[in-house]
Amino acid sequence: MRRRPGVARLRDQSFNRLIPNILTLLALCAGLTSIRFGLNERWEAAVVAIMIAAILDALDGRIARLLDSTSKFGAELDSLSDFVSFGVAPALLLYFWNLSEVGAPGWVAVLLYCVCCGLRLARFNTKLDNTDLPAWTGRFFMGVPAPAAAGLVLVPMVANLAVGPGYFDSPWLAGLVAVVVxxxxxxxxxxxSFKRIKVPQHFVLPTLLIVGVLAAFLASSPWLTLLGICGLYLCSIPLSWLSYRKLAGTGPASPAAPPPAMDEADLDEHDELPPR
Structure with a gap:
């Protein structure tokens, strides 16, 4: 039977070249599963599912480049997965947790967070072909990346899990955090863009030691450790702004520097959009 003209077909692929897309689908499933846990009020499991989605998202783009299996299909799939796992899922978790208690204002905060996540991903997609900016701008993201935003927006829930009810479980606090993020x-x-950081040779062993200690803290006091990680990330934002201004050769009172952009050689934004 002759194939109809104009009908595109997927080419045969080895299993290894499918691994990045499989990881992306697993991240999507983890994000959707966190929503299910939220419906059942299993908040600890819901936050862990978001963490798993973030880890898988950090791996898929890197593995795609290592296996030389980048494609437009994988890039689009990853973008959709990120919107669900780091846009829709965290917002719905907060709504199930306490934002529903304040009615319309809580839902407005949920919608605003989801819309801004979608706009961020769409803006990133339009920046992929921009090669006019200096290479050093690839060290930075423009705004907070989606996985980091998912962690920050869940800070009130994580703090409540760490210290117990009565301190951080106000729906107005959760709504304010969602709007700010x-x-x-x-x-x-x-x-x-921490993926671009190079570790000097004499810091390799100390870095591995720090990772081991961090894993031990995550196993023993996961919620306080997550709060500490989020706090360190927030502290890095002013430093990144100062570093960007210094590299741009401008001062705080000088005209604005060009916005940061992605390096074509390293397209995934937090692996927000790995080129597969």
Missing amino acids: AGLMVSRLPTY
């Missing part, structure tokens, strides 16, 4: 996602504030 939504603004950070679509802002033009430079933030560090």
Whole structure:
């Protein structure tokens, strides 16, 4: 039977080249599963599912480049997965947790966060072909990346899990955090792209030791450790802004520097959009 003209077909692929897309689908499933846990009020499991989605998202783009299996299909799939796992899922978790108690204002905060996440991903997609900016701008993201935003917006829930009810479980606090994080996602504030950091040779062993200690803290006091990680990330934002201004050769009172952009050689934004 002759194939109809104009009908595209997927080419045969080895299993290894499918691994990045499989990881992306697993991240999507983890994000959707966190929503299910939220419906059942299993908040600890819901936060862990978001963490698993973030880890898988950090791996898929890197593995795609290592296996030389980048494709437009994988890039689009990853973008959709990020919107669900780091946009829709965290916002719905907060709504199930306590934002529903305040009615319309809580739902407005949820919608605003989701819309800003979608706008961020769409803006990133349009920046992929921009090769006019200096290479050093690839060290920065424009605004807070989606996985980091998912962690920040869940800070009130994580703090409540760490210290117990009565301190951070106010729906107005959760709504305010959601609005602020939504603004950070679509802002033009430079933030560090940690994937571009190179570890000097004499710091390799100390770095591995720090990772081991961090894993031990996550196993023994996961919620306080997550709060500490989020706090360190927030502290890095002013430093990234100062570093960007210094590299741009401008001072605080000088005209604004060009916005940070992605390096074509390293397209995934937090692996927000790995080129597969």
